[in-house]
Amino acid sequence: MDDYENEALPVGEAQVAEAMQTLQRYKAGKAALDKRIVDNELWFRMGHWKNYQNPMMPGKAQPSSGWLFNSIANKHADAMDNYPEPNVLPREADDEDTARALSSVLPVVLEQADYEQVYSDCWWRKLKQGTGVTGIFWDPAMRGGIGDIAVRSVNLLMLYWEPGVADIQASPDFFSLSLEDTARLCAQYPQLAGHTASVLDMPRYIHDEGQDTSSKSVVVDWYYKRPDETGRMVLHYCKFCNGVVLYASQNDPALAESGLYDHGQYPFVFDPLFVEEDSPAGFGYIDVMKDCQTAIDKMNHAMDENVLLSAKQRYVLSDTAGVNEEELADFSRDIVHVVGRLNDDSFRPLQTAGLQGNSLSYRQSRIEELKEISGNRDMTQGGTAGGVTAASAIAALQEAGSKLSRDMLKSAYRAFAKQCYLIIELMRQFYDEQRVFRIVGESGESRFVPFSAQALRAVPGGSVGGVELGSREPIFDIVVSAAKKSTFSRLSQNETAKECYQLGFFKPENADAALAALEMMDFEGIEKVRQRVRQNGTLAQQLARMQQQMAQMAAVIAQQGTGPDEPARSAGGASAQKDGQAVKLAGLGNALPVAAAARAMDIH
Template identity: 45%
Template sequence: MEREVTGGQEVLTPRIGAEQVRQAAEVLRKYRLGKQSLDRRIIDNEQFWKLRHWEQMEKSGEGGNPQDVRPASGWLVNCILSKHADAMDSYPEPTVLPREPGDRKEAEVLTRVLPVILKNNRFKRAYSQAWWNKLKSGCAVYGVFWDGGKLHGLGDIDIRSMDVLNLFWEPGVQSIQESEHFFSTELTPNRRLEEQYPQLAGKLGRSGGQVSRYLYDDKVDTSEQSLVVDWYYHTVEQGRRVLQYCKFVGENVLYATENDPEMAGKGWYDHGQYPFVFDVLFPEEGTPCGYGYVDLCKSAQKQIDLMNQAILKNTLASATPRFFVRSDGAVNENEYADWTRPFVHTNGNLGADSIAPIRVPALDSVYVAVLQNKIAEMKETAGNRDVMGGGTAGGVTAATAIAALQEAGGKLSRNMIDDGYEAFAEVLTLCIELVRQFYDMPRQFRLLGKKGVEFASFDNRSLRPRALLMGGYRVPEFDLEVSAQNETPYKTMEYNQLALQLFQMGFFRSDMAEQALRCLELMEFKNKDALTEVIREGQKETKQRAWLTEALRRTVAMLDKVQGSHLAEALERELADTVGSGPAGGAERVQIRKSDAVAQQRARTQQAVRPR
C-alpha cells in the first residue's frame, strides 16, 4: 500500500491496481508469443503419444491418400512405457545430511518427516505424471506451494505436477529463476470464481485470455470460464530480493502481496524463488525446457508407419483378386464375383481375352528388411533394446550373461533417472524452506523407523535462525542425498543373499568385529552404514559383557574369601554351560531359519514371474 495525500487527508492506495494488471497482462501476451513454437511441439507430441500422428502428418502434407489404410504401430509408445517403468522402479527416497555437527538431530528428523509429507501429497502420483510429461515433451514441472486450506485450516505443503502449456516465462532464459516475471494460468468456471470472490459478480464475461490447449477427444466448452493468472515477480526490499505474488482475473486483482502490509516487506515465500522446479530430459540452450523421446523418435515412427502402409497396400492388392473384363465380353460380372455361385452365365462365345486376372508384382524381401532396420534404428536411438524388456539375442542363455547385458543396456536409463533426482532434490529443498517458514504450530507425524511405528511432534523451532555468540545469526542448512527405492524382487533377493553371505563368513561374530569393520571399509552396498553400526554395537555389548563378567568374578572371589563359600566355582560352571550350549543350539536354530528364509524367497521369486 502507498500513502497519498488528497484534500489534506492521507489515503492508502494499493500498489497493484488495474493499471499494473494491464501491464502484467501485456507482459504475459509477449511471453505467450515467444512460447508458441514450444506449445505447438508439445501438442503435436501428445498426438503421437495417442497414436493420432496420421492426423498431424495430414496437416503437414505427409498423410497421402486419406482412403488408404493408416497403420499406427506402437514402437514409440513402447519406448516411453519402458522408460517410465524404469523411472518408477527407481522411485526416489531422500536422506537429509547436516552441514554442521549441531544440525544432526534436525537432519535425522527431516529424513523421517519428509517422506510422510510426500506421501500425504500423493507424490508418487505426481512423480508418475511428471515422468510421462518428461518423456513425451522433454520437460516436467513440479509446483511446490503452501496451501493454507489443508488440514482444516492449519495449512500444509502442496506438491503438484504442472502443465507446461499453462506456464509462461521470459523467452531466452536458461533458468526460470532468471526470468523477470513468471506466470501460471488456469481456466476456472465463472460461477466458482463468483462464489469464492463475491466482488467479481457481474464483472466476468466470456473467456478473454486464451492459452494453448491439447486436442481433446471430448468437446471442451470454455465459453463460461475465465483465465485466472498467478503472477510472480521480484522486488528489492532493504537490499534483499523478495518474491512478490499477485492473483488476478481480467483487470480485477484478487490478491497481491504488495497490497498486504504484512506481506509487502517479506514477500510471498521467504526462500525468494519461483516455486517451480523444471526437470528436463534432453536439455536445449536458451530455454528451461528440453526435448523428449517423441521428438527424438517421431521421424523414425513416421517412416515405419509409411512403410507399413505400403506393405499392407501391396498385401491387400495381392490377396484381393481383381480382373480385366472386356466391355463386349458378355460375362455376367455379378455371378463371376460371387464365389458362392457354381455357374456363371455368358452370352455368345467366351474368348480367352474376355476376362483376365490382374497380376500384382510380388513384394521383394529387401523392403521388409528396410522396415526391420528402421525399427532397429529406433530401438538403438532410444536405448530400448530387446534385452531391456527381458528378451535376449540368440545364444545368450546364462543368467549372469543376461544380467550383464541388462546392466550395460540400462546406463541410459540410469543417467536419465539420476538427472531426475537432481530435480527431486530441488523439490525437497523448497519443502524444507516451507517447513522453516510455516510450521509454527506442532504437528503429529506417524513415523516408520527402526523401532517400528512412532508418533512424533514436529515444528520449525529447530530450523529457525539461531543467534551466535559473536553476533549475527546462523540458519541451519542441509544437503540432500537421493537414492533409489528399489522394489523389484530381484534386488531384494540380492540384498538378502548378501546378508546371508556376510553371516556365513562370520561378520556378526563379536570376536571378528575388527576384521569385519576393516573389510566393510573396502565394500560398497546399500545400508552399509546400518550394518557397520550393528557390528559396532555388537562389539560394544561384547566388551561390556566381558567387563561385567570379570567384575562379577572379582566380586564373587572377594565374597568367598570373606564368607568361606564356593560361589566362584558355581559361577564358572554356569558361565561354561552358557558358552558351551549357546552357540551350538543357536547355530542349529539359525541354520533352520536360514533354510526356511531361502525356501520362502525362492517361492516368492517363482510367484513373481508366474502369470496371474
C-alpha cells in the first residue's frame, strides 16, 4: 500500500486494483468465520441437517427440535424488553443546556431512523452470528436533499477487516460489500457501462429457493485511514464496482483534505456476544448449543422410529408357511387363508421393544443441559421449581436467573453509547441548518425544540493579555438506561413501592426513620423516593407549625371577644375552625403517603 503515501493523487484504477488485492487477503483471513456464519443461519432455521454430507439415515425423516431456537428467541425478547434510551451529561457547566437538548433530541433522531427495527435486527444477528454490527452514516439524500443521519443493521458476512486486529479502528482498510442490480447501477453511474461482468465473489446464505445472481454485481464500499500533512489520521471513502471507481472522497475537492467524516472513525460499531481474542467478532449461542442440539435431534429421530415400529404389527414369515401375504397385509380382511399347517418356526409376530425409561431420562438430561448452557432455565421464563410458592421467593429466583441477560444488555448498552457518540459527531459536522424536533413529555404534552450544530461546535476561549486561549469543543458523557422496562421489572418496582407504603415510609411523621432505612437500600429510582420522603418530612413540620400558630390565634380571638356572650361564641367559632382545619390536615396527612407511593410505582 506504499502507493498511497502521496495523498494528492486521485483514486483511479490502479488504486482500486491494489485495494482488491487487500480485500482478497482479508477474505482469506475471514473464510472460517464466513463459513460459520452461513452454517449458523441454517441452525437457526432448524435446517442444519443440510450441513451434513452423509445424513443419519438416507430416506428417513430428520427431525429438528426447537430447543435452540427457543433459547435464542427468549434472549431476543429480553433485549427488546430493555430497549435503550440515552441520557447526555455535560463535562462542563457551560454545556448543560446543550446536553439537556441532546437528551431530548437524540431519541427523536433514533426514532426517525427507525432504530427500534435496527436494534431488533442487530440483536438477532448478535445471537445467531455472535456479533451485531450497526452502521452510522450521513445520507445526503434524506429529508428531500437536506440530509440526515441513517442508522442501519449491517450483515457481518459482508464486512472485511485486517486479520488479527481486535478493534476495527486499528485496521488500515475496511470493506463493506453489497449485491446490487447491474442495470440500476449502470443507470446511476454511467462510467460503469461496459464493465458489467462481476469480478468479485462473495459468500451467500443457503436458501431453499435459491438465488439468481447473474444480473447482480458486487459493490464495494472501501473505507481507509491515511495520515495528512500534520500526521492526523483522516478517513477516506471509495465506492467501486467491477474495478471502476463510482465515487471517491479523495477525488472530491470538498473532501480531499478533510476526509469523509470529521470524527475519523469507521462508521461501524461492533457488539460481540462472547469475545474472541484478536478479533472484533465474537461467537454466539448457536456455537455453544449446536452439539447438544445435535444429540437431542438424533435421540428424537431414534425414538420416533422406535415408536412407529412398536405401533406397527410386523411378522416373521417363512417361505414354506403357505400364508397368503396380501390377505395378511390387508387389515380389513377378517380371514387369512393358509396352505398347510402353521407353527412357530414358520410364522410368528415380530415385536419391537418399547422405549426404556433410562432412554427418556437421558434425553431429558440433554435438554436440561442445553437449558443450562444457554441460561434459558424455566425460572427465567416464568416457571417455578417444586415447592416455591411465595411471590418474593419467585421474584428472587427470577432476578438471579436473569443475570446472563443483564450481562448481555450491558455490552449492548456500551455499543449503543458508541453509536450515540458517532451520531453526535455527525450532528456536529452536518447539522448546519437549524432543525426543529417535536419532543413528547412523560405526561403526553408536546413541545418543539430547535437544534443545530452551532451548539456542538468549538467555542472561542477568548484571550488573556493579548494571548489567544484557543477554542473549546463541547464534550459529553452518555449514560444508557432501559426505556422500555420488562414486565417483571415493573412488577418488582411496584411491589417495592407497596411494601414501602405498608411499612409507613411515606408517612410524614416517619420521615427520619424512613430516610435512615433508605440509606441502606438500593433499587432503581431510590433517589426520587428519598426526595419525596424528605418533602413529606418538611411538609409535616410546616403543618405542625401551622397547627400551633392557629391554636394560638384561636386563643387570642377567644380572649378578645366583647359582650356577655361574645367570648363563648368566639371560643366556639375558634374551636369549630380548629376542628375543621384538623380534619383537613388529617386528610392531607393521608394523601401525602399515597401520592408518594404512586410516584414510586411504574404502571403502564
